[in-house]
Amino acid sequence: MATITTSALTRTFGPVTAVSNLSVELPEGVVGLVGANGAGKSTLIKMLLGLIPPTSGGATILGLNCLTDGLQIREVVGYMPESECLPLDVSATEFLVHMARMSGLPASSARERAADTLRHVGLYEERYRPIGGYSTGMKQRVKLAQALVHDPKLVFLDEPTNGLDPAGRDEMLGLIARVSSDFGISVVVTSHLLGELERISDHIVVIDGGVLQRSTSTAEATQLSGSLLVEVTDQAEAVMARLTERGATVAASGAPQSFAIEFADEALPHAVVQIVAELGIGLVRLQRRRHHLSEIFVASGPAPEVES
Amino acid sequence: MTVTPGGPPNASVIHDIGFRHYDGPRLGRGWAFRSLLRETLRGAFGLGRPAKVKIMPWVLIGLICVPAIIIVAVTIFTGSSDLPLSYTQYPIAMSLLVSLFLAGRAPYAVSRDLRDGIMPLYLSRPIKRQDYVYAKLLGLALAVWIFVSTPVTILFIGALLAKFPVRQQIFGWLGGLFMAAVLSLLLSALALALASLTKRRGLGVAAVLATLVLLNGFVSVLISVVNMQGSENAGWYFAALDPYLLVDGLSAAWLGVDAQNSFAEPQGALGTVVFTAALSLILTGAVAFLLRRFRKVGGV
Numbered sequence: 001m002a003t004i005t006t007s008a009l010t011r012t013f014g015p016v017t018a019v020s021n022l023s024v025e026l027p028e029g030v031v032g033l034v035g036a037n038g039a040g041k042s043t044l045i046k047m048l049l050g051l052i053p054p055t056s057g058g059a060t061i062l063g064l065n066c067l068t069d070g071l072q073i074r075e076v077v078g079y080m081p082e083s084e085c086l087p088l089d090v091s092a093t094e095f096l097v098h099m100a101r102m103s104g105l106p107a108s109s110a111r112e113r114a115a116d117t118l119r120h121v122g123l124y125e126e127r128y129r130p131i132g133g134y135s136t137g138m139k140q141r142v143k144l145a146q147a148l149v150h151d152p153k154l155v156f157l158d159e160p161t162n163g164l165d166p167a168g169r170d171e172m173l174g175l176i177a178r179v180s181s182d183f184g185i186s187v188v189v190t191s192h193l194l195g196e197l198e199r200i201s202d203h204i205v206v207i208d209g210g211v212l213q214r215s216t217s218t219a220e221a222t223q224l225s226g227s228l229l230v231e232v233t234d235q236a237e238a239v240m241a242r243l244t245e246r247g248a249t250v251a252a253s254g255a256p257q258s259f260a261i262e263f264a265d266e267a268l269p270h271a272v273v274q275i276v277a278e279l280g281i282g283l284v285r286l287q288r289r290r291h292h293l294s295e296i297f298v299a300s301g302p303a304p305e306v307e308s
Numbered sequence: 309m310t311v312t313p314g315g316p317p318n319a320s321v322i323h324d325i326g327f328r329h330y331d332g333p334r335l336g337r338g339w340a341f342r343s344l345l346r347e348t349l350r351g352a353f354g355l356g357r358p359a360k361v362k363i364m365p366w367v368l369i370g371l372i373c374v375p376a377i378i379i380v381a382v383t384i385f386t387g388s389s390d391l392p393l394s395y396t397q398y399p400i401a402m403s404l405l406v407s408l409f410l411a412g413r414a415p416y417a418v419s420r421d422l423r424d425g426i427m428p429l430y431l432s433r434p435i436k437r438q439d440y441v442y443a444k445l446l447g448l449a450l451a452v453w454i455f456v457s458t459p460v461t462i463l464f465i466g467a468l469l470a471k472f473p474v475r476q477q478i479f480g481w482l483g484g485l486f487m488a489a490v491l492s493l494l495l496s497a498l499a500l501a502l503a504s505l506t507k508r509r510g511l512g513v514a515a516v517l518a519t520l521v522l523l524n525g526f527v528s529v530l531i532s533v534v535n536m537q538g539s540e541n542a543g544w545y546f547a548a549l550d551p552y553l554l555v556d557g558l559s560a561a562w563l564g565v566d567a568q569n570s571f572a573e574p575q576g577a578l579g580t581v582v583f584t585a586a587l588s589l590i591l592t593g594a595v596a597f598l599l600r601r602f603r604k605v606g607g608v
Contacts, residue, residue: 049432071434075334079432085425094356101343102433104334113330120327130358146429151330183327 003028003154003186004048008057011043018043020210026188030180032197032204033190040210041190045156049074062153075104078147078155082162085143088132092118092142095131096149103150117149121175137168157189161196173200227289230272231258233282242275340435341443348447352413364412369455372405376459380466391463395484396559398463399456399491400568403552407520409455414499415512417448423507441598445496452492460484483563491555497594498551504601523550531571547572548586558583
């Protein structure tokens with residue numbers, strides 16, 4: 001079921017078109033929204049939150065109309081901005097209780113859920129100290145917690161890994177994956193780094209210059225296409241020749257005695273093993289190599305910045 | 309709670325109860341508005357903040373109450389028949405302390421949200437932009453009202469202890485609370501409009517303090533100059549330019565009590581109309597400015 005459906009959504013700021021004629025369906029689960037800075041990601045989120053009206057077109061989010069139901073949408077949606085957004089002189093607990101109340105939770109529920117949510121994002125004793133003394137990683141957790149404290153059905157996370165070191169980045173990505181799998185909350189996460197989104201997203205949407213480039217399930221994108229790397233002890237050319245006879249597309253790779261086959265049908269690995277056995281040589285490597293998302297999107301205009 | 313067989317009955321076990329969903333009521337915009345107002349009020353007195361945030365507001369509350377306590381003590385001791393400062397005069401006489409309180413609290417209410425970028429979080433909650441402005445204004449006005457009404461109420465309690473006529477004192481006190489509310493709203497709107505111009509709190513403090521104190525001084529001087537020039541009947545018009553003198557004059561016009569500064573009393577029915585119009589003009593102007601200011605800032 002789609003959580004968000006946009007139809008011909010367009011927003012212009014004077015002469016600049018931020019989002020252009022965008023029609024896309026985002027399913028439940030983790031959806032990665034990829035685009036370079038200025039691609040229209042933030043404008044899209046603002047429109048979906050009902051904060052700025054589209055110039056034309058429309059969108060429904062959890063069955064609510066973003067043109068007319070802004071208040072109801074913001075009751076059941078969480079938002080984690082990209083920028084710094086925490087008051088420095090209150091404690092995380094005090095801040096979260098306030099934010100839960102701002103989302104409409106009664107006082108007692110707000111207190112209870114603030115403590116719960118901070119525990120889930122991994123803040124314990126620190127939560128009673130003012131936020132000003134927190135590390136970047138802890139602040140990022142508080143930002144995530146304030147988006148989750150009112151138990152939304154959907155959260156928008158804008159560049160949640162910004163400014164984190166590799167370990168902190170991994171933890172944050174793990175946390176986001178848990179938000180979807182354990183908490184059952186749909187996630188729309190933006191990033192300009194494809195490598196990250198590839199790991200946690202069920203679905204990827206790429207926009208560039210406000211135009212939809214591609215909307216595809218991650219599994220489809222990375223599994224159906226791909227290649228098989230083969231390395232043998234000897235007679236690589238003979239193996240390649242036999243495979244070509246069978247109708248496979250074979251390409252020699254740089255390393256000696258190894259080559260790549262385009263993964264066309266599921267029986268291919270068996271064929272390789274059979275040929276190698278018939279020739280009486282050794283098989284060193286038979287590796288399924290999935291495409292990286294970045295390769296898929298190379299064709300789609302200027303590629304987003306890619307983290308290797 | 310699971311108890312391991314054979315183990316001590318009070319052995320603690322950590323349960324991971326997992327993520328719990330919330331099925332309770334969501335109270336919506338009105339409740340969110342009240343929560344923001346409450347948070348602004350708590351912030352104004354430093355509640356839920358570290359000790360250093362609490363110092364200024366509470367020192368000022370102490371200072372504004374000291375003269376009231378002295379007045380009460382002297383009145384009871386000397387057996388005087390009236391308070392030397394009335395309920396409506398007291399806040400005007402304490403204008404410097406009130407200005408100091410506002411200079412600290414108005415920037416605290418808004419420039420922090422601007423500087424720390426909290427606006428996007430509020431805007432992604434079930435409120436509208438104007439709700440933010442009104443909640444901040446009412447929250448600050450309520451804080452200033454509590455600040456001003458506390459010593460006024462001390463005077464009232466003193467008057468009751470001194471066995472002044474109860475009925476008359478109750479009306480005087482209620483009049484004092486009402487004019488304190490008008491003063492709080494007017495000052496808060498002006499101070500917030502000034503404070504919302506900058507993200508830097510220090511600058512906001514200086515701007516609010518300078519404006520309120522200098523305005524009061526300039527207008528007082530202007531009035532005495534005009535009066536000395538012989539236009540005895542024109543000077544009071546200028547009192548409408550300063551919030552303290554305006555409210556001082558209005559208490560005389562509306563309630564018929566003596567103003568703290570007799571030169572600020574508006575003359576005749578026309579004077580009442582002019583002062584009332586000035587009040588609504590300044591208030592709506594400041595609120596319109598705030599609404600306009602917050603329509604732009606804090607885009608998500």
